[in-house]
Amino acid sequence: MPVITISDLGDPRLADYAHATDVALKNARRSEAGREHGLYLAESLLVLERALRAGHVPRSVLALGASEHEAVAALAAAGHDEVPVFVGPGELLAELTGYILHRGLIASMHRPALPHPEALLAGTGTGGTAATATTAPRRIVVIENVVDPTNVGAIFRSAGAIGADAVLVTPRCSDPFYRRAIRVSMGTVLQVPWTRTGEWHELAPLLREHGFHTAALALTPDAVSLRDFEAHLPEKIALVLGAEGEGLTPEAIAAADTVVQIPMLHGIDSLNVAAASAVAMWAVSRER
Known part of the structure; x- marks a missing residue:
């Protein structure tokens, strides 16, 4: 496995890390066959390992200090011996990326193709993971127009921990593959099946x-x-969560079979969307 000590920040192989924005990485197109869906950054060994277990393909790794050996071991265990690991002092890596690598390493990963929503709901494809057959979901979350990647990541973490089978993301929702969303989710964005939907x-x-x-x-x-809703749960439930501030659109409310609210005390009418998602998922979870 090539371990390369960084001597020139202008090395084109480091371009994925050079102050790259999430949007630029998403829009990146590579010439390798099957790698045409852009890139994302996986920050920390834990997230890298979860990405590798999900079948995602690494492009390179940027590692600080002892994290070099952890990155090499993780890549070798996943059969990616050819992937370069770039190493260097913290000050140099911070100059390259624009931030301090508090978590020791960051990896440039090829984005997987997302399945069609029909395939995800039928249980014949998983978004965010390898495209293998799965059982048809019974509890899903629909995230409508949530623009803060921190909230998107927190919702995914609750989905992974509490037991949603899949997540659907509307067109104007923040990208779950953004670096902050992945970091806040602790990599569960790479584990929970998900895909984009239409309107x-x-x-x-x-x-x-x-x-x-x-x-x-x-x-x-x-x-x-x-x-009251959890006292008589339907067999299959789609929980719909709306944007911060504005809440759900009229179209989402019109499409609902039931509108549900979380009981509150002390005159407080609502929770942050990520907190509300955890409460609602817990209430309808089959696994309690």
């Missing part, structure tokens, strides 16, 4: 076709208490 005129019929009861978390006059 509600496409998504609502698809959810109905696959037998999902759509439960939208919103403050409306006809909203039922989460306590």
Whole structure:
């Protein structure tokens, strides 16, 4: 495995790390066959290992100090002996990336192709992981227009920990493969099956076709208490979570079979969307 000590920050092989934005990495197109979906950055050994277990393909690794040996071992265990590991002092790596590598390493990874929502709901493809067959999901989360990658990452972490089978992300939602979203999720973005959806005129019929009861978390006059909703849970549930501040769009609420609200005390009417996702997922989880 090539371990390369950095001597020139202008080395074109380091371009993936040179103050690269998430958008630029997403839009990157590589000539290698099958690697045409852009790149993302996996920060920390834990996230790298989860990405490798999910079948994602590394392009290179940037490592600080002792993290070099951990990166080499992780790549070797996953059968990627050919992937270069670039090493250098912290000050030089910070100059290259624009931030301090507190977690020791960061890897440039090829983005996997996302499945069609139909395949994900049918259990014949998984987004964010290797495209292998899985059982049809019964508990899913729909994230509508959440633009803060920190919240997106936190929702994915709850989905992975509490037991959502899949996540659907609407067109204007922040990208789950953004570095901050992956970091906040502790790599669960790379484990929980997910994909992008169309707008509600496409998504609502698809959810109905696959037998999902759509439960939208919103403050409306006809909203039922989460306590009442969980007392008689449908077989298949799609929890819909809305953007910070604005909440769900009228289209999302119109598409819902039930509008649900979390009971609150002390005159507080709502939680942060990530906190609300954890509460709602816990309430409808089959695994409690």
